[in-house]
Amino acid sequence: DQQVKQNSPSLSVQEGRISILNCDYTNSMFDYFLWYKKYPAEGPTFLISISSIKDKNEDGRFTVFLNKSAKHLSLHIVPSQPGDSAVYFCAASEEGAQKLVFGQGTRLTINP
Amino acid sequence: DTEVTQTPKHLVMGMTNKKSLKCEQHMGHRAMYWYKQKAKKPPELMFVYSYEKLSINESVPSRFSPECPNSSLLNLHLHALQPEDSALYLCASSHQTRGTVADTQYFGPGTRLTVL
Numbered sequence: 010d011q012q013v014k015q016n017s018p019s020l021s022v023q024e025g026r027i028s029i030l031n032c033d034y035t036n037s038m039f040d041y042f043l044w045y046k047k048y049p050a051e052g053p054t055f056l057i058s059i060s061s062i063k064d065k066n067e068d069g070r071f072t073v074f075l076n077k078s079a080k081h082l083s084l085h086i087v088p089s090q091p092g093d094s095a096v097y098f099c100a101a102s103e104e105g106a107q108k109l110v111f112g113q114g115t116r117l118t119i120n121p
Numbered sequence: 122d123t124e125v126t127q128t129p130k131h132l133v134m135g136m137t138n139k140k141s142l143k144c145e146q147h148m149g150h151r152a153m154y155w156y157k158q159k160a161k162k163p164p165e166l167m168f169v170y171s172y173e174k175l176s177i178n179e180s181v182p183s184r185f186s187p188e189c190p191n192s193s194l195l196n197l198h199l200h201a202l203q204p205e206d207s208a209l210y211l212c213a214s215s216h217q218t219r220g221t222v223a224d225t226q227y228f229g230p231g232t233r234l235t236v237l
Binding site: 041043045050051052053054055058098107108109111112113114 | 125127152161162163164166169171176177209211213224225226227228229230231233
């Protein structure tokens, strides 16, 4: 049973436009959500996180939105840049659990 | 500074070899993790150490043996591996806050392991 789902395996966006990556979850006990960016053969790099007490968190070009009623979160990148091309993983954890549950990842390609 | 370092970067070993992967962090984090990642898949949790004690073993085969010598170091000892164990092995660390680890994990660059 996949508790965190990223239904789009890939996404292609033009440079300068907005990239929107989506993530759905099923476990209502999740209370902390993270986005990681990963280049090939490297470790995931932490991008941004959000606690379940918030519905939005912003850091520079990156904004994460959380809709608890829909069990959905999204990552907005604006403006998109070529260096943003990577695989993006959504992850979630519940309080007291020492585990991150990852989605399957979305490969983002930014076209010039 | 959010750096986790891992050595070696690449490792090729035979099925009868014994080798070790090393991970180090100096962020004062008290939780450290080993993950395994196959191509086009998300990281899979293997082990969690909390305050230098093993707190989670995700039913990992005994040919993988973790060790946490101190709060900054984490090792993964490998023995009699199989070709299907070839993968990227990632170390991560996070703060340990009041018994919860619902916080950010910072990953190292990984060790690319090939088992022949």
